[in-house]
Amino acid sequence: MAALRRGESKRPTGAKSDAEGQSRGRFSSSPGLLFVVQKHQGRSLHYDFRLEEHGVLKSWAVPKGPSLDPVVKRLAVAVEDHPLEYADFEGNIPEGQYGAGPVMVWDRGPYTPESSDHAAASLENGELKFVLHGKKLHGSWVLIHTRNNHWLLIKQPDAYASSEDVTRLKPRSVLSGRTLSEIATMGEARRTSNGPGEGEDIQTKQAHQRRQK
Ligand code: MN
Numbered sequence: 001m002a003a004l005r006r007g008e009s010k011r012p013t014g015a016k017s018d019a020e021g022q023s024r025g026r027f028s029s030s031p032g033l034l035f036v037v038q039k040h041q042g043r044s045l046h047y048d049f050r051l052e053e054h055g056v057l058k059s060w061a062v063p064k065g066p067s068l069d070p071v072v073k074r075l076a077v078a079v080e081d082h083p084l085e086y087a088d089f090e091g092n093i094p095e096g097q098y099g100a101g102p103v104m105v106w107d108r109g110p111y112t113p114e115s116s117d118h119a120a121a122s123l124e125n126g127e128l129k130f131v132l133h134g135k136k137l138h139g140s141w142v143l144i145h146t147r148n149n150h151w152l153l154i155k156q157p158d159a160y161a162s163s164e165d166v167t168r169l170k171p172r173s174v175l176s177g178r179t180l181s182e183i184a185t186m187g188e189a190r191r192t193s194n195g196p197g198e199g200e201d202i203q204t205k206q207a208h209q210r211r212q213k
Helices: 002-010 018-023 084-088 119-124 180-186 198-211
Strands: 033-041 045-053 056-062 073-083 091-093 101-113 127-133 138-147 150-155
Touching: 033 084, 033 180, 045 073, 045 084, 045 101, 045 119, 056 084, 056 150, 073 084, 084 101, 091 180, 101 180, 119 127
Parallel strands: none
Antiparallel strands: 033 045, 033 101, 045 056, 056 073, 073 150, 091 101, 101 127, 127 138, 138 150
């Protein structure tokens, strides 16, 4: 599924057929950019929030995970860009490698930058507003730069804002339905029709080795 979206994102927007627009329903205006939130038990538990931008995944580590409550500002620490392929990774980062521990695809889907500018310009300016079309996260969000590599991830008030604790109420993988501890004990990503194949899994691990530090 992610591969399909990536393919679509490379296509000129004008090239979409009407049928395609209809099949994508309310996402029809989306240029097909991908977001993913990976729950990761490294040295400490965090949620890696990643947005596709210029062929890579811009990434932030969010220790407490996203909150649906617009009054809650969640610290998001900018980390290295990751390759797009990493959005498919669910499994265990082996002992001895940076970030060793289980990784879950906690949420994933298309996102749309709210500004007409390219997301890159908004990131340079330290404020990026975007709409998420995930399985768990929806509606309008903003990332605001504060200092150094510190940003804040905040839900914008809209119909999807809520005081419910989404990380507690929806703890399972959107790829496999597993919890993080099940991933830790069961090992490699379950192979599903839209999940990564074995070869891809190895590639994404190598990518992780290259990109993480
Ligand atoms: Mn991480």
